[in-house]
Amino acid sequence: MTLPAGISRFVVGVVGVVVVALGAAGCPGTRGAGRPALRFLVPANERPFWLPLAATFEKEHPGLRVDLAEGPVNTDLRESLTTAALLAGDGSFDLVYLDVTWTPKLAAAGWLLPLDAAFPEEARRDFLPQALAAGVFRGHLYRIPFRTDVGLLYYRKDLLAAAGLPPPRTWSELEADARRLQKPPGLSGFLWQGAQYEGLVCFFLEVLRGHGGFWIDPETLEVGLDRPEAVASLEMLQRFCAPGGISPPGVAASKEEETRRLFQDGRAVFLRNWPYVWRLAQREGSPVAGKIGVEAVPTVSGVPGAGTLGGWGLAVARTSRHPDEAIAFIRHATSLASQRLFCAPTGFAPARRDAYDDPALLAANPFLPELLKIHASAAPRPVVARYAQASDVLQRHLSACLGGLASPRDALVAAARETRALLGSEP
Ligand code: GLC
Numbered sequence: 001m002t003l004p005a006g007i008s009r010f011v012v013g014v015v016g017v018v019v020v021a022l023g024a025a026g027c028p029g030t031r032g033a034g035r036p037a038l039r040f041l042v043p044a045n046e047r048p049f050w051l052p053l054a055a056t057f058e059k060e061h062p063g064l065r066v067d068l069a070e071g072p073v074n075t076d077l078r079e080s081l082t083t084a085a086l087l088a089g090d091g092s093f094d095l096v097y098l099d100v101t102w103t104p105k106l107a108a109a110g111w112l113l114p115l116d117a118a119f120p121e122e123a124r125r126d127f128l129p130q131a132l133a134a135g136v137f138r139g140h141l142y143r144i145p146f147r148t149d150v151g152l153l154y155y156r157k158d159l160l161a162a163a164g165l166p167p168p169r170t171w172s173e174l175e176a177d178a179r180r181l182q183k184p185p186g187l188s189g190f191l192w193q194g195a196q197y198e199g200l201v202c203f204f205l206e207v208l209r210g211h212g213g214f215w216i217d218p219e220t221l222e223v224g225l226d227r228p229e230a231v232a233s234l235e236m237l238q239r240f241c242a243p244g245g246i247s248p249p250g251v252a253a254s255k256e257e258e259t260r261r262l263f264q265d266g267r268a269v270f271l272r273n274w275p276y277v278w279r280l281a282q283r284e285g286s287p288v289a290g291k292i293g294v295e296a297v298p299t300v301s302g303v304p305g306a307g308t309l310g311g312w313g314l315a316v317a318r319t320s321r322h323p324d325e326a327i328a329f330i331r332h333a334t335s336l337a338s339q340r341l342f343c344a345p346t347g348f349a350p351a352r353r354d355a356y357d358d359p360a361l362l363a364a365n366p367f368l369p370e371l372l373k374i375h376a377s378a379a380p381r382p383v384v385a386r387y388a389q390a391s392d393v394l395q396r397h398l399s400a401c402l403g404g405l406a407s408p409r410d411a412l413v414a415a416a417r418e419t420r421a422l423l424g425s426e427p
Pocket of ligand 1: 075099100101148149198199200202274309310312
């Protein structure tokens with residue numbers, strides 16, 4: 001395959017990084033030399049929690065070892081690294097730890113092994129249906145869900161109660177409550193992920209759905225970004241971060257962790273984020289322990305909103321020299337025992353159904369039953385093979401608007417035009 005010069009330079013660069021990362025994570029000749037290794041890339045912040053899963057697997061499969069290469073936390077960066085490694089076809093990875101949005105692209109390129117036979121109907125019933133569906137592309141199963149995500153609205157229960165306010169159901173209620181309770185710069189009204197990356201797309205889609213709009217219809221490939229609902233959504237976000245608004249200027253450069261830390265420090269009334277925040281914010285020593293509540297994201301009408309479906313799963317790289325062992329690892333990682341090991345200490349949401357009434361997991365995270373209800377209406381991002389490019393287009397234009405470089409209408413008209421051109425060549 002011939003690549004444009006810029007891209008091939010980039011690919012060579014990132015493959016280099018992958019190779020270095022793999023070397024650092026465990027090259028032949030170090031731990032467990034001589035035993036076949038299953039290699040894959042995990043985000044640096046999760047690696048410590050993957051190690052016990054690798055150790056229990058190695059114990060049950062004495063002939064094998066698991067090499068966990070450490071990659072960036074940001075999904076967009078890891079997607080580029082993964083793509084580069086799979087494109088190089090050098091067998092760097094046996095397994096792929098992939099976001100819900102990566103399945104169509106990696107499967108359409110032929111880089112993943114279908115898992116239909118390895119995970120028949122009966123085995124699939126173990127998983128939350130939304131999380132499982134994110135692994136299906138053109139009728140085949142490629143990805144088994146490991147942990148799931150859904151966008152949530154966190155709020156300061158104590159501050160709302162003191163003002164006699166119920167949790168907001170509509171965006172106008174949230175805006176009014178935030179204006180009333182905020183005391184900037186010490187206490188902000190509303191924090192969300194506004195940096196130019198995938199997290200902004202996840203949040204924008206919640207706002208867009210809550211306004212009755214849509215981004216891409218995956219069936220017809222129709223694009224809804226230049227419709228009035230989309231413009232109204234972006235106008236609202238622009239107003240939130242304008243001077244005198246309910247979100248601090250820094251929100252337009254924030255990702256999940258920056259907003260989580262501020263909220264956890266007691267510096268915001270409302271926060272949009274993923275389920276993992278609950279356990280961290282409620283744990284002993286957290287300034288907001290016992291003071292937070294969680295709801296579905298607001299909408300214009302007040303009907304509980306559909307949070308964006310997120311989450312991570314495992315697939316087998318077609319170039320793996322150990323596909324059967326890789327499948328055995330997926331079975332191990334997605335067992336109830338492994339979900340306990342991984343989700344209890346981190347607060348990440350398990351992908352298995354039985355985890356939601358498991359006493360050990362409930363003890364670590366009593367929020368699970370409530371989460372399960374909200375998760376039931378989680379909305380997927382569009383299943384298109386050119387998802388990464390479509391997201392990049394949207395990220396750029398949303399960010400230009402939030403940074404004051406374009407009006408909401410101009411930004412979205414341009415994004416719609418580019419997205420239509422891009423989808424015109426959808427494989
Ligand atoms: C979380 C979600 C993932 C999403 C990402 C955006 O990791 O699980 O689906 O793409 O956040 O930042």
